[in-house]
Amino acid sequence: MFTCTLNPQSRTTLCDQLYEALRAQIMGGGMASGERLPSKRQLSAHLSVSQATVEAAYARLVSEGYCESRPRSGMYVAGELPQDAPAAPAKEPPIRWDFSTGTADAEHFPYAAWARLMREVLSEQSTALLMSGDPQGSYALRCELSSMLRSMRGVEAAPERIVLGAGTEVLAASLVALIGREKLFAVEDPGYSRVRRVLTTNGARIAPTPLSDGAIDVRALYLCGAGAAYVTPSHQFPTGSEMDMERREALLRWAQETGGYILEDDYDSEFRLFGRGLPALAALDPGGQVVYMNTFSRTLAPGLRLGFMVLPEALVPAYRKLHTACSVSGFEQETLRKFISGGHLERHIARMRVIYRGRLQAMERAAAQLGEFHYFGTGLHALLTVGGRTPAQELVPRAAQAGVRVSRLCDHGIVSPGAREERSVLLGFAGMDEAAIEAGMAQLARAWK
Amino acid sequence: MFTCTLNPQSRTTLCDQLYEALRAQIMGGGMASGERLPSKRQLSAHLSVSQATVEAAYARLVSEGYCESRPRSGMYVAGELPQDAPAAPAKEPPIRWDFSTGTADAEHFPYAAWARLMREVLSEQSTALLMSGDPQGSYALRCELSSMLRSMRGVEAAPERIVLGAGTEVLAASLVALIGREKLFAVEDPGYSRVRRVLTTNGARIAPTPLSDGAIDVRALYLCGAGAAYVTPSHQFPTGSEMDMERREALLRWAQETGGYILEDDYDSEFRLFGRGLPALAALDPGGQVVYMNTFSRTLAPGLRLGFMVLPEALVPAYRKLHTACSVSGFEQETLRKFISGGHLERHIARMRVIYRGRLQAMERAAAQLGEFHYFGTGLHALLTVGGRTPAQELVPRAAQAGVRVSRLCDHGIVSPGAREERSVLLGFAGMDEAAIEAGMAQLARAWK
Numbered sequence: 001m002f003t004c005t006l007n008p009q010s011r012t013t014l015c016d017q018l019y020e021a022l023r024a025q026i027m028g029g030g031m032a033s034g035e036r037l038p039s040k041r042q043l044s045a046h047l048s049v050s051q052a053t054v055e056a057a058y059a060r061l062v063s064e065g066y067c068e069s070r071p072r073s074g075m076y077v078a079g080e081l082p083q084d085a086p087a088a089p090a091k092e093p094p095i096r097w098d099f100s101t102g103t104a105d106a107e108h109f110p111y112a113a114w115a116r117l118m119r120e121v122l123s124e125q126s127t128a129l130l131m132s133g134d135p136q137g138s139y140a141l142r143c144e145l146s147s148m149l150r151s152m153r154g155v156e157a158a159p160e161r162i163v164l165g166a167g168t169e170v171l172a173a174s175l176v177a178l179i180g181r182e183k184l185f186a187v188e189d190p191g192y193s194r195v196r197r198v199l200t201t202n203g204a205r206i207a208p209t210p211l212s213d214g215a216i217d218v219r220a221l222y223l224c225g226a227g228a229a230y231v232t233p234s235h236q237f238p239t240g241s242e243m244d245m246e247r248r249e250a251l252l253r254w255a256q257e258t259g260g261y262i263l264e265d266d267y268d269s270e271f272r273l274f275g276r277g278l279p280a281l282a283a284l285d286p287g288g289q290v291v292y293m294n295t296f297s298r299t300l301a302p303g304l305r306l307g308f309m310v311l312p313e314a315l316v317p318a319y320r321k322l323h324t325a326c327s328v329s330g331f332e333q334e335t336l337r338k339f340i341s342g343g344h345l346e347r348h349i350a351r352m353r354v355i356y357r358g359r360l361q362a363m364e365r366a367a368a369q370l371g372e373f374h375y376f377g378t379g380l381h382a383l384l385t386v387g388g389r390t391p392a393q394e395l396v397p398r399a400a401q402a403g404v405r406v407s408r409l410c411d412h413g414i415v416s417p418g419a420r421e422e423r424s425v426l427l428g429f430a431g432m433d434e435a436a437i438e439a440g441m442a443q444l445a446r447a448w449k
Numbered sequence: 450m451f452t453c454t455l456n457p458q459s460r461t462t463l464c465d466q467l468y469e470a471l472r473a474q475i476m477g478g479g480m481a482s483g484e485r486l487p488s489k490r491q492l493s494a495h496l497s498v499s500q501a502t503v504e505a506a507y508a509r510l511v512s513e514g515y516c517e518s519r520p521r522s523g524m525y526v527a528g529e530l531p532q533d534a535p536a537a538p539a540k541e542p543p544i545r546w547d548f549s550t551g552t553a554d555a556e557h558f559p560y561a562a563w564a565r566l567m568r569e570v571l572s573e574q575s576t577a578l579l580m581s582g583d584p585q586g587s588y589a590l591r592c593e594l595s596s597m598l599r600s601m602r603g604v605e606a607a608p609e610r611i612v613l614g615a616g617t618e619v620l621a622a623s624l625v626a627l628i629g630r631e632k633l634f635a636v637e638d639p640g641y642s643r644v645r646r647v648l649t650t651n652g653a654r655i656a657p658t659p660l661s662d663g664a665i666d667v668r669a670l671y672l673c674g675a676g677a678a679y680v681t682p683s684h685q686f687p688t689g690s691e692m693d694m695e696r697r698e699a700l701l702r703w704a705q706e707t708g709g710y711i712l713e714d715d716y717d718s719e720f721r722l723f724g725r726g727l728p729a730l731a732a733l734d735p736g737g738q739v740v741y742m743n744t745f746s747r748t749l750a751p752g753l754r755l756g757f758m759v760l761p762e763a764l765v766p767a768y769r770k771l772h773t774a775c776s777v778s779g780f781e782q783e784t785l786r787k788f789i790s791g792g793h794l795e796r797h798i799a800r801m802r803v804i805y806r807g808r809l810q811a812m813e814r815a816a817a818q819l820g821e822f823h824y825f826g827t828g829l830h831a832l833l834t835v836g837g838r839t840p841a842q843e844l845v846p847r848a849a850q851a852g853v854r855v856s857r858l859c860d861h862g863i864v865s866p867g868a869r870e871e872r873s874v875l876l877g878f879a880g881m882d883e884a885a886i887e888a889g890m891a892q893l894a895r896a897w898k
Binding site for chain 2: 069170
């Protein structure tokens, strides 16, 4: 059987190593066109890697035309191989240091606790968990979320107002119908493109609204007649700034006066690494105009697809009318409930805060030689205004050439910003340990020297 | 601590028994206003029922005003109790026999296999499963689904065309943007109201289209200029009929000629209990106009939120552009993959087919005294045209008075049908065992005599 040596300590993922080894074997003629590859099960046992790793490597080989999958039969070397190695990989080395902001730490996932609680849930054999259940999610879980919101964010949210869903995208999609497709949805520019796309995909018109001092320009909301404003006050994406108290009050005033809804995405608020954060808009809202949204993608893992929102009381009946089932599995809901009520989530976040603080500090130290470093106290990415003579439009490609993934601030906006924003890159520090961060930053220094 | 005797053999669920006992205690003064109820954990241990059961009973007490939940503190008897027992429960007995079509069998869920595989998945500690992964879902799982579709339904679906999602509602919602909000979506009338609502909620205009001989009227599709038609050919909901071959061909011809999309909801096709079924439209489609949809809600359990669809190749790039994450948890995807590849799903379906056939036969025997019984070979509900002198509009209320839940055929349509449809009730047989079905049918005979 095909064999190769995989190094779990390497900065290249096992999957990428396996992909490279298989591709080399195929392109070197070691495996002929039409030859059957070992089954995922066989190869994973043979190489002592998970089936998911083999699967991902195979999927990439298929997508790039080296192999083809024949249902019920297996994986085969493609009849016609790509003429050359595909253009991109030939010119660009694989990414070894990933500073993108969408990544999360996978090394410290609390597998032991999660597995034990999931086992408990399954051994209870509750028939209730097998049914569709409440469209807002399990009431008991919502009680836990309610306590959590009170203690962590000072937000008073009755369980009756909480809605669980399979991630921010699913929840944001439901808000378009709830608030009204005829309304104008203001979004921050620069801002979070995924939510922007979810809104437009669901038929909403959006109004990209500039930032003023790091927060959405409230005057512009009045001006454009927005019916809702999607904002990230704890950790503005992508600039990283926090909305100050004055702007929070102005935004709430806008909502009160116009009847507009504030969609407060409180992502990353758990990761206040320095100083004290300001209260959530939902904690200040006097009159039911704030929809509070958050996710467990960062505090646990994106692959779990667990998010929730708190609706103003007035929107709850409409939500219940439009939805008959919650989009999260009953088993995972109950596991999450036990996880929170057992104090595991709180401990995990506290632990990760320490780890992330160390990573941030390692990054800041290494950034000194690169340019101006900006971090506003909260969240899992920082901003670097790159010094030196590398042209702004060369920053990302040169980093990629050196095996480093970064994005520029202006990649996240709709309207092109000033020269300073063009030289600012986002540096996520959730996905790598301190040593990798230091090595990646050193590599950036070489790429941009 | 509050105590009561719960009978797991009773036809009343443990949750309803517990609710009734607590309510009686509160209304009888056995627990005073403001008194704290035992924690869910304590009560579930004390009474030897699952926490989910206690939770559900508490949730109902809260929703009906007998108790209030105070976050971080617990559950308390409400300060002001409802003046009287709520109107509905006083006038109507609890539902003891539930013939509604949304139920599923929860007694035979393969807990042992599912728990073992989930344990395996969690013990592998794959970091890949923690990440967002492919927006269409895990490639390896899609390969399994592809084989399954080929062997069970004769549908050739490359894994690249398969999309996994958290249930039919989430998937149907994504189709509106994919096919185009400006298109007219034809739906069967009578038809499946949940999908109808998902389509309109997401901004689609729908055209309720009458049935002709148990299948959507293809002439009407040409006439109204539909751009898509949502159909249930294996087991038309609610009439239960199967679309015959001639109509399948006509429908495919319409799609070919007009470029319209057929949204084929193949739910219940696994439960062909008698005779041979016809091939799926997706198996007959010559030109990429059919979106095939199915769910594991019936073959496994609705609470898992697992559904999938097969897109025509032309729609895949747009799907990948609009979606960045799959809405199903990585752990559940991998558990399902192992479940299918280990042959568990096939065995479970085969086993349930035998069980459901027994239930259907019990129902048919009992139906002889009630009216004309209709079952077309596939699916988990039958139709009964009720004889006797009970007025049509009295059928459902009288059944409810007798503790039996049924719905009428005309409850699922938009345009009022003829007298015969008004006397037809849907009888789902998935949620009860044979003895309960017999008792429920006998109760119906008493209610309608």
